[in-house]
Amino acid sequence: MNSKFxxxxxxxxxxxxATITNVITVGITTLIVSGxxxxxxxxxxxxxxxxxxxDTFYIAILVPSFISGVFLGSFNSVFIPNxxxxxxxxxxxxxxxSTSFLVTIAVSLLFLIFAVLFTDVYLETFFKGHTLQYYExxxxxxxxVAPCIxxxxxxxxxxxxxxxxxxxxxxxxxxxxTPITIIICLVFYQDQLGDLVLAIGxxxxxISSFLFLIFIAFKRNIINxxxxxxxxxxxxxxxxxxPAKLSSSLLSGINPLIDQYFxxxxxxxxxxxxxxxxxxxxxxxxxxxxxxxxxxxPYFSKQVVDNREKTFRKLKTILKYLxxxxxxxxxxxxxxxxxxxxxxxxxxxxxxxxxxxVSKIQQMYILQIPSYISGLVMVKFLTSINKxxxxxxxxxxxxxMNIVLNTILIELMGVYGxxxxxxxxxxxxxxxxxxxxxxxNRSNV
Numbered sequence: 001m002n003s004k005f006x007x008x009x010x011x012x013x014x015x016x017x018a019t020i021t022n023v024i025t026v027g028i029t030t031l032i033v034s035g036x037x038x039x040x041x042x043x044x045x046x047x048x049x050x051x052x053x054x055d056t057f058y059i060a061i062l063v064p065s066f067i068s069g070v071f072l073g074s075f076n077s078v079f080i081p082n083x084x085x086x087x088x089x090x091x092x093x094x095x096x097x098s099t100s101f102l103v104t105i106a107v108s109l110l111f112l113i114f115a116v117l118f119t120d121v122y123l124e125t126f127f128k129g130h131t132l133q134y135y136e137x138x139x140x141x142x143x144x145v146a147p148c149i150x151x152x153x154x155x156x157x158x159x160x161x162x163x164x165x166x167x168x169x170x171x172x173x174x175x176x177x178t179p180i181t182i183i184i185c186l187v188f189y190q191d192q193l194g195d196l197v198l199a200i201g202x203x204x205x206x207i208s209s210f211l212f213l214i215f216i217a218f219k220r221n222i223i224n225x226x227x228x229x230x231x232x233x234x235x236x237x238x239x240x241x242x243p244a245k246l247s248s249s250l251l252s253g254i255n256p257l258i259d260q261y262f263x264x265x266x267x268x269x270x271x272x273x274x275x276x277x278x279x280x281x282x283x284x285x286x287x288x289x290x291x292x293x294x295x296x297x298p299y300f301s302k303q304v305v306d307n308r309e310k311t312f313r314k315l316k317t318i319l320k321y322l323x324x325x326x327x328x329x330x331x332x333x334x335x336x337x338x339x340x341x342x343x344x345x346x347x348x349x350x351x352x353x354x355x356x357x358v359s360k361i362q363q364m365y366i367l368q369i370p371s372y373i374s375g376l377v378m379v380k381f382l383t384s385i386n387k388x389x390x391x392x393x394x395x396x397x398x399x400x401m402n403i404v405l406n407t408i409l410i411e412l413m414g415v416y417g418x419x420x421x422x423x424x425x426x427x428x429x430x431x432x433x434x435x436x437x438x439x440x441n442r443s444n445v
Contacts, residue, residue: 029172033179034286038344040179041279043186044198045345054272056134057198059127060141062256063119067111068152074249075103075242076156081300081384082238083164089234094226099235100157102228108153115146126261137195144199148206155206158213161222170216177212178205237386244388251395255402255425259418262406270415273354277361277419280340281369284329288322288373300384308385312441315381319374319434326370337363357415364419368426375430378437390436398429 048054079100086096119142123135159171182201190197217223229235263270300311333340338359346355382391402425409417 029169031287033172033176034283036176036183037179038279038283040183041276042344043183045276045350046348047186047190048272048349051272051349052134053137053195053198054275056137057141058271058275059123060138060199061145061202063115063122063142064145064149064152066256067115067149068156070249070252071107071111071246073156074245075100075107076160077249077383078238078241078245078386078388079157080160080164081386082234082241083160085237086232086234087164092226092229092232094224095229095232096235097161097223098225099228099230099232101154101225104153104157105150108150112146112149115149116143141196141199144196144203148203151206151210155210155213158210158217158223161217162213162220165220165222167216167220170213174209174213177208178202181205181208241386241388244392245383248388248391248395251392251399254399255422258399258402258406259422262410262418263415273357273361273415274418276341276345276354276358278365280333280337280344280362281365284333284366284369285372285376288326300381311381312437315377315437318377322374322377323370326373330366330369333366333369334363337366360416361419364416364423366423367420368423371423371427371430375426375433378430378433381437382433387440391433394429394432394436397432398425401425401428 044054083093083096083100086093119139123138127135127138155174159174162171178201181204182198185193185197185201185204193200214223259274263274300315338355341355341359341362342352345358346352379391382388402421405421405424406418409421411417413420
């Protein structure tokens with residue numbers, strides 16, 4: 001009876017912890033959103049298999065995704081901790097918001113124009129040896145996907161405001177619109193949209209997400225725009241952190257481009273195979289990573305202001321339990337890799353031969369789950385204390401290691417080597433980050 005009582009008390013105590021409740025809320029929401037996204041992948045696999053159209057779509061969306069993740073994502077990451085500081089100290093949040101929105105607009109438009117102007121150079125440099133029809137198919141889809149950059153930029157900033165306001169559900173739910181619009185386009189309008197079905201579905205999804213988030217933000221009254229102030233203390237700190245965070249994200253963001261470059265040298269379908277192979281690991285990572293990352297960045301940012309030493313201790317505890325759970329999950333997924341791919345993807349255009357290839361690729365990617373999730377948490381922690389400079393070094397090391405390992409392993413293992421290289425780089429990166437955090441803790445920096 002006592003043990004039962006203790007268990008109930010323990011669970012009750014956990015649920016009363018706001019941070020744990022937020023992680024669970026985001027985790028459940030992310031599970032639902034990722035589940036729908038996974039269903040979208042099943043529909044895509046059913047329609048296209050490992051086809052040229054899918055290869056060209058992944059190439060078309062690569063640069064917009066890269067710009068969003070690297071440039072806009074970097075700004076959003078440094079925005080959250082410094083906005084929290086502004087809330088606790090300066091209180092001039094209206095000027096801070098206006099300045100941040102202006103920067104987002106400027107950066108989004110700048111890179112949108114840059115991406116459109118240099119599409120031909122990019123294709124001819126990184127994806128040589130394909131037919132004119134292949135390149136035209138990439139560009140045709142790219143021109144519909146490129147405007148997503150602007151909507152992703154606004155959505156990222158508004159999501160940051162919502163998470164700071166402890167409203168994690170809606171910022172997570174916003175990701176549901178893109179898989180919904182792609183599924184609708186595939187099921188009902190594939191014949192009408194033809195080769196553009198995936199690109200148009202992606203664009204409509206980004207617009208829908210933005211409209212949803214802006215509606216929630218105004219409803220919760222968290223948009224408070226005033227005259228921009230580029231000279232405020234916390235804005236200056238934010239701008240000082242941007243180069244380091246941007247450099248780190250840029251170096252990290254190049255890795256998918258490197259992988260795409262190497263996979264493009266292999267047979268047609270290799271790019272699609274890699275993308276299918278990473279779906280399950282990405283699904284697991286997105287549930288844990290987004291739930292923890294979205295909650296812990298504002299959490300760490302708030303806690304560090306109050307008690308820095310205590311925050312270091314909490315990080316170590318989080319990492320310990322996180323690694324244990326993710327290791328167990330990784331072992332299970334590796335053992336069930338082939339049945340999962342068969343169950344999820346194998347039908348119509350996706351053959352049993354495709355299942356064999358993709359399941360092996362998936363096993364290589366699964367190896368990175370513990371290190372990727374723990375590394376993501378450590379990056380959020382370092383961002384919350386404005387220690388972005390060191391992450392430039394780790395990202396540079398990861399980039400060099402990725403190129404070296406890709407070159408070696410692609411000769412030994414073909415497309416499987418690219419997936420294994422990604423996991424090895426993730427493990428090395430996480431070890432380096434943890435050693436640096438230990439050093440910071442000992443020196444009280």
